[in-house]
Amino acid sequence: MAPSSDTSAQALLPNGLRDLLPPDAFSLTRASGRLMAVFAAHGYERVEPPLIEFEESLFSGAGHSASANSFRVMDPISRRMMGLRQDMTPQVARIAASRLRDAPRPLRLAYGGTVLRVQGTQLRPDRQTTQVGFELVGQNGTEALGEVVLVALDALEQLDIGPVTLDLVCPALVPALCEAAGLDPVTAERVREALGQKDLKAVETLVPAGQAAVFTALARAMGPVERAVEVLESLALPAQAAVHRDALLDMARRVLAFIGSGNVTVDPFEFRGFEYKTGPAFSFFARGARGELGRGGAYVNSFGGVNEPCCGVSLYLETLVEITGRSPECPRILVDPATSLAGRRALQDKGFVTVTSPGAPLDGDEARRLNCARWLSPEGDIRDASPPPVCGQAS
Amino acid sequence: MAPSSDTSAQALLPNGLRDLLPPDAFSLTRASGRLMAVFAAHGYERVEPPLIEFEESLFSGAGHSASANSFRVMDPISRRMMGLRQDMTPQVARIAASRLRDAPRPLRLAYGGTVLRVQGTQLRPDRQTTQVGFELVGQNGTEALGEVVLVALDALEQLDIGPVTLDLVCPALVPALCEAAGLDPVTAERVREALGQKDLKAVETLVPAGQAAVFTALARAMGPVERAVEVLESLALPAQAAVHRDALLDMARRVLAFIGSGNVTVDPFEFRGFEYKTGPAFSFFARGARGELGRGGAYVNSFGGVNEPCCGVSLYLETLVEITGRSPECPRILVDPATSLAGRRALQDKGFVTVTSPGAPLDGDEARRLNCARWLSPEGDIRDASPPPVCGQAS
Incomplete structure (x- = not known):
């Protein structure tokens, strides 16, 4: 179809x-x-x-x-x-x-x-x-x-x-860091965008010297969850950022306890x-x-x-x-349109989808035309629809 | 809830x-x-x-x-x-x-x-x-x-x-009768509305004397399908109306053959x-x-x-x-939030819906508060949530 x-x-x-x-x-x-x-x-x-x-x-x-x-x-x-x-x-x-x-x-x-x-x-x-x-x-x-x-x-x-890979994030972490660094809202937004694109060089041009270190350190938490947990645990962060970091760490540990570390990553940015x-x-x-x-x-x-x-x-x-x-x-089977509901259900219980073709002959050709692999003969036998003729032409 | x-x-x-x-x-x-x-x-x-x-x-x-x-x-x-x-x-x-x-x-x-x-x-x-x-x-x-x-x-x-009751209708039948009777479109529409409301008296005032008979006769086909089939078969109708009547009859007979007459009615109007x-x-x-x-x-x-x-x-x-x-x-069962996925699935396979209540005690009271009939004890026993206390006040 x-x-x-x-x-x-x-x-x-x-x-x-x-x-x-x-x-x-x-x-x-x-x-x-x-x-x-x-x-x-x-x-x-x-x-x-x-x-x-x-x-x-x-x-x-x-x-x-x-x-x-x-x-x-x-x-x-x-x-x-x-x-x-x-x-x-x-x-x-x-x-x-x-x-x-x-x-x-x-x-x-x-x-x-x-x-x-x-x-x-x-x-x-x-x-x-x-x-x-x-x-x-x-x-x-x-x-x-x-x-x-x-x-x-x-x-x-x-x-x-x-x-399935699970990527853990903490969208409030970077804004908290920016606020602690005293960045104005416009610069903070630019820093956030740059970090979202993993562009640490841009961050260094946006924030005063000495304040970029925390972002660079945080970047090392990007990747597999075990290393991310180690990095996050070791970071010295301002108070509000630390609250978010701790929440992210808690979730990471919880997830590790539940599902193991196989396909879990962290992206703090x-x-x-x-x-x-x-x-x-x-x-x-x-x-x-x-x-x-x-x-x-x-x-x-x-x-x-x-x-x-x-x-x-x-x-x-x-x-x-x-x-x-x-x-x-489910395999489709062509049946006579006069087949009773009980007769159709019996075939459906065997896993067939029942299909009729009112006014058409009941045979293998018709079954094949309607994408049915089988047809039910008037005698009640389930028959294979004959295979399609071999095509002599390469298409 | x-x-x-x-x-x-x-x-x-x-x-x-x-x-x-x-x-x-x-x-x-x-x-x-x-x-x-x-x-x-x-x-x-x-x-x-x-x-x-x-x-x-x-x-x-x-x-x-x-x-x-x-x-x-x-x-x-x-x-x-x-x-x-x-x-x-x-x-x-x-x-x-x-x-x-x-x-x-x-x-x-x-x-x-x-x-x-x-x-x-x-x-x-x-x-x-x-x-x-x-x-x-x-x-x-x-x-x-x-x-x-x-x-x-x-x-x-x-x-x-x-x-379930099946009501068979034939919306093209009355218009065909009206056309054969030479009614103008406005009168035909009024006749159709009147018949839709089973108002035969109104029909008699709308159509010329002698032409109402066919509608009155058709009205007898309203009701259980067996009698309707008899009435419809016996009617002498103009050519186009007869085509629609025959189609309605064919469907009625087909339905009778498939499902019997128990709950089948006909409404020709x-x-x-x-x-x-x-x-x-x-x-x-x-x-x-x-x-x-x-x-x-x-x-x-x-x-x-x-x-x-x-x-x-x-x-x-x-x-x-x-x-x-x-x-x-499905009965609900309160389980510890630390319960593993395998532990939850084992209970779900027994037909339970598993529910947790993070931070709350794991006991019968909490189970009942969350509409759980059972709770899983730390020892792994399935326990009944204790019945609610008898209320001494009439409400």
Whole structure:
């Protein structure tokens, strides 16, 4: 069922939007189901917020950064503007802080659904993607962070994508160092950008002589987690930076205790996309994937002024499915259209997908035409569809 | 986890949009998964069109009737208007007629997803719902219609909603009778409306004396399918009306052969919502449901000028889930946050949902607070959470 090329202007979709055809649409659903099943087994219960909400709620708190890149629709009934969600985590935060405000903490919520953005990225031009994740509401300390990492890795393991690398980050660490160094906000931002690009030379030109040493020392913590732990432990840091360093160290040790050191790295300078993460955070990577598989970390849910500690993980389903092994398809069998439901179910119970072809002959040729490896004869025998004729021409 | 009332204006959702909380969000996903699994077993392969498309493609052909009640968004990149889908069947028709134009027929496609409308109905005020269905592309004769009814009933049987009633209709029958009677279009429309409301008296005032007899005779075909078949067979009808009657009869006999007569009715006058169905059609009902469970029938896919015969079924997931029995929840067990993944999985394999409470004592009180019936002692014993203290006060 390969897609055919299509020249009809009517059938053209907007850039960044696409139809998923068989078997890709099935793969996406199956992967989502597997991830959600793992979240559920660890106590994360599903919530389903609507796809559109009033701007005021969708873009408040953690949702603020999504505002510029989100579609808007006018609600002709309330005459207020609504936004199409670009990220489900602010919605889950809203639910936790409002409708589930009185539910016992820690509150564990899972979610999965379509998100839309006005413009994709160069690496990921899709404007519609599927976000799947879970949030632990009420805690964001080391134990809570360790749990969300554990659950995410457990879920990723179900997808048959090979080894996953976990990259630990701490987006608040560099800003704390800059503040302790007395850098003005503009210079601090430049230093952060330079460090994000691992450009230590640029940092040396930006900060006064003698103050670059701490950044150079921190750079040695970049890489495999064991060495990173050693380096981070040995650093003498200003008070607030030391608090963040200690939180990162705690998470690193927790992760090591849970999953061993095989595929864990540390990047003390990474911050992009972690803008609302207040504590340690992390990303998942795997060989062959276009960009990261997902990310998570500690933050504070400020919805409605509550300021509740939280941590959670979001996974990017399309990225995951691209590197997920295809499952073997069920064999298809052609049956007579008059076959009863009981007769079809008996074949389905044997692992077959039953297919009919009303008005067509029931034979091997017809079976093959409909991509069926077998057909059920009028006598009730399961027969092989004859192999396709040998093609004499090289194509 | 009952929802708490909420007075924060920020947390108010637009009318007709809502958050699904546990366990309802899970029930919806589970029901969708069960339906899609049945469609797949009968050869219907999943496609996933995008949530938004250019107006030109979304509202062409069968999508035209959805145009007035659909949300629009501006695409700042193409500077063209896009619509949010209100119905997925026109999208599936587009895919069948364009990208899968060259796939062998009959082509079987399944779909499931969110649809949005500007305004709900009095019976169904929801503006966001979930549509699940399948289309058989390339045929819409009796055998094809019989198959889609069979597959839909097979799917509905998985949902534990009790007996389903199938109501057979033929929306083109009354217009054919009106045309044969020489009624002008305005009168014909009034007759159709009156018959839709089963108001035979009004019909007698609308049509010339002597011409009402055929409608009165047809009214006797309303009800259980066996009698309807007898009545329909005995009617002398004008040529085009007889063609539609015969198609309805064929479908009725096919359905009788497949599923017996238990819960099958015929309504020769129903037409509402079947505007683009050219042949026989049907609705599903069940006790306790608000409105119909779904509907389907024969139509012609005119996308891109192809005019291909098709038939299919759409099911309304929220309506179905409201009458679906709740599955027993997995028992929850409180475990130490330091429990390894292997330790958690061992409990999950026994059917438990594992839950931790970082920083809290590991005991029966804490288990009960987190809705866990059991807790795992440090010695590794599974213990009952002690029952809640007897409440001395009447509430």
